[in-house]
Amino acid sequence: VSTQSTWDINLLMLRSLKTIGKGMYWLRSLQFNPCAYFAKLIPVKLGDLGEGTKEATIKQWFVQPGSEVKEFQDLCEVITDKLVAKIPSSYSGKITKLNYKNDEICQVGQPLLEMEVGDHITVKDEIKKEEHHEKAAAPAHPKEEPKAQEAHAKPTGGEGKVLATPAVRALASEMKIDLHKVTATGKGGKITKEDVLKYAEQLKAPEVEGKVLATPAVRALANEMKVDIKKVKATGKGGKTTKEDVLKYAESLKEVEKPVSAPALAEKASKPAPASKPEPIPVALEADRLVKLTGIRKAMAKSMTDALTIPHYNLQDEINIGELKKIRQKYAELNPGKKITYLPFFVKAFSLAMVEYPMFNAVTNPTTDKDGYIFEYIEKADHNISIAIDTPTGLLVPNIKAVQNKSILEINEAVKVIIDKSKAGALTQADLTDGTFTFSNIGNIGGLCGAPIIFRPQIALGATGYIRTLPEFVKQPNGEYIIKPKEVITVSLSCDHRIVDGATGARFVNRVKQLIENIESMLLSLKQQHHFTNLYICLLYTSDAADERSSVDLGGRRIIKKK
Numbered sequence: 001v002s003t004q005s006t007w008d009i010n011l012l013m014l015r016s017l018k019t020i021g022k023g024m025y026w027l028r029s030l031q032f033n034p035c036a037y038f039a040k041l042i043p044v045k046l047g048d049l050g051e052g053t054k055e056a057t058i059k060q061w062f063v064q065p066g067s068e069v070k071e072f073q074d075l076c077e078v079i080t081d082k083l084v085a086k087i088p089s090s091y092s093g094k095i096t097k098l099n100y101k102n103d104e105i106c107q108v109g110q111p112l113l114e115m116e117v118g119d120h121i122t123v124k125d126e127i128k129k130e131e132h133h134e135k136a137a138a139p140a141h142p143k144e145e146p147k148a149q150e151a152h153a154k155p156t157g158g159e160g161k162v163l164a165t166p167a168v169r170a171l172a173s174e175m176k177i178d179l180h181k182v183t184a185t186g187k188g189g190k191i192t193k194e195d196v197l198k199y200a201e202q203l204k205a206p207e208v209e210g211k212v213l214a215t216p217a218v219r220a221l222a223n224e225m226k227v228d229i230k231k232v233k234a235t236g237k238g239g240k241t242t243k244e245d246v247l248k249y250a251e252s253l254k255e256v257e258k259p260v261s262a263p264a265l266a267e268k269a270s271k272p273a274p275a276s277k278p279e280p281i282p283v284a285l286e287a288d289r290l291v292k293l294t295g296i297r298k299a300m301a302k303s304m305t306d307a308l309t310i311p312h313y314n315l316q317d318e319i320n321i322g323e324l325k326k327i328r329q330k331y332a333e334l335n336p337g338k339k340i341t342y343l344p345f346f347v348k349a350f351s352l353a354m355v356e357y358p359m360f361n362a363v364t365n366p367t368t369d370k371d372g373y374i375f376e377y378i379e380k381a382d383h384n385i386s387i388a389i390d391t392p393t394g395l396l397v398p399n400i401k402a403v404q405n406k407s408i409l410e411i412n413e414a415v416k417v418i419i420d421k422s423k424a425g426a427l428t429q430a431d432l433t434d435g436t437f438t439f440s441n442i443g444n445i446g447g448l449c450g451a452p453i454i455f456r457p458q459i460a461l462g463a464t465g466y467i468r469t470l471p472e473f474v475k476q477p478n479g480e481y482i483i484k485p486k487e488v489i490t491v492s493l494s495c496d497h498r499i500v501d502g503a504t505g506a507r508f509v510n511r512v513k514q515l516i517e518n519i520e521s522m523l524l525s526l527k528q529q530h531h532f533t534n535l536y537i538c539l540l541y542t543s544d545a546a547d548e549r550s551s552v553d554l555g556g557r558r559i560i561k562k563k
Contacts, residue, residue: 041096043111044075044089047166053080055107057295058100059393059425062086067095069115072169076112077425079295079393083432084425085170090161093117103294164191171428172196177203193429214241222246223334227253296394307453311497314451315505318488319513321467325487327519342464342489343387343441344411345516350439350462351383351403352525353511359500360508361436363457377459377499386435386455387415389422390445396422397455399435407526443467449490459499462512463492 046056056078063075074086097114100106162179164172168191172179179191182199186192212229214222218241222229229241232249236242293301324345331340354361358379365376386399398418403411421427438455443466452463472486491512495505515522 040116041114042091042093042117044091044113044115045111046078046087046106046108048108049078049080049083049085049165049167053108055105056080056085057105057298058102058112059084059295060102061098063095063098063113065095065097069093069095072173074173078106080299083167083429084296084393084427085167086173087112087166088169088173089115091115091117103292105294162191163189167429168193168196174426174428175200197430212241213239218243218246225250226336296391296396300395303456304453307456310454310456312451312454312494313497313502313505314492314494315502315509316449316490316492317509317513319491319516320486321489321516322487323519324516340409340412341415343415343439344408345519345522346441346462346464346491346512347385347387347400347403347411347415347439348406348408348526349512349515349522350437351385352515352522353508354383354437355404355525356511357504357508359504360460360495362459362499363436364459364496364499366457374498380436382436384434384436386438386458387418388438388440388452389419391422393425396427396432397435397438398422398427398431399433401434437461439463443489449492451492452494454494454496459496460505460508461494463494465490465492 049056057080059077059079061076062073063069069075069089069092071090071092072088075089077084077086094116095113096116099111099113106112163184163186164179169179171193172182172191175196177196177199179196182191182195184191185195212232213234213236214229219229221243222232222241225246227246227250229246232241232245234241235245321342324342328340328342332338350360359377361383362377362379364374365378366374367376369375382401383403384399384401385403386397389396389398398421400406400411400414400418406414418427418431421431435455435458437458438452438461440450440452440461440463442450443464447465448468449465450463452461454461467487467489469485469487471483473481474484475481491509493505493509515525
């Protein structure tokens, strides 16, 4: 500077200011934020999981420090008092730090981890995301409000970020739905749970619930030939499956099957079976161990503590399942490889009994009067029956929706689905909420029966134990008695004594008992007969006089019944 004249220095300063001005204009046009550019470490927070959840326990991490992750990749699995959910990443980048260990509790809104993001993607997207939220928060002009709402109702498209909570992303991932194709109706263009469910329903609409049009004779032929009629291409009028369609499909299966040669079978038989891995031998603890209640077990402690504020009563009775056992055996003979358990029959029996006693399919209104007592309850239209399921992480109680509209076979399949989802930790919020009655079966583990605690805010809970063979004294026409074996199961009913009196509870159990012991009366009480094509013959008593049958028309279905 000492060698420059005042004029030269002034000229250099003007040139520098002009250059800086051009640079700032260029940076602003790119929406460049110097602070965001150099702050590459972004905290990934635990988002809102819905239903008023304030905290979650880390069940397991799918990433470690140094892991490279992509957008929407699962970071961890968390457990709350209501659900198990996987938390996806909103960015692409590299994990630098995990803020929590397994079984530790993270509050909603707190950083789960820190991530180093890519310069070319996340910083620019983060700036756009912040500006988008600022625009969404700003009050719109009254004349432009309809246009803004119209823009929010458009699909998000195949590019750009999707605004959704981790719970909504987990639901979409489970249902295999691309969130970019879902129309967002939430505030600020956010995709809600209802948007995902509505989109899923639209995808299912053309399938017409997977129903197959076929006559009983064609269905019987398909059953006899062990053909899945849903896989048969229908060529009949109106999309109906014909006898020729079934035969053609059966022939195609025979052509696909390749015979196995005798040497190959011999070689397979000669190979020794792999040795089973021995189970570890339990070892006594060498010192005291502190066990914290987290996740599902913490939720169970809270739920059961609250439930014990309800004045309970419990009653039990024995039910003869002889005829029900015959139906299961006959179904197994007609459908090799398929299994139907006792549980769906009891679930359906409780549902049918609720039609006559709707107070058992109800929930209490937690609002109390000035003296602190409840004063009303709500009888629910849908029978959303919760099933108590034992899992490695604790007791879960998902429910089957609208049991009153389901057949026994549909309930059987629904039970399998929720059991598999429970053990895999894949239950959604919808699976765990809105239950109206609970059923528990401890018989498959052991136990004559029990007096289970009501699942609040429900009013009643049913349970069964294991099957026993007992002697039965049968009176003969001459007045003498003979002893016959009978198979019985103990059924238990726990009720909220504030609402259900003992006499009403006893009548309800008697109705369930009548339906199970006289299984034909259960079928005659059903409104939906469309899934009983393979079950109708189960009503026949195993007798030599198989020719003495009569047919009854019920709701457009021909039901075969023994005279």
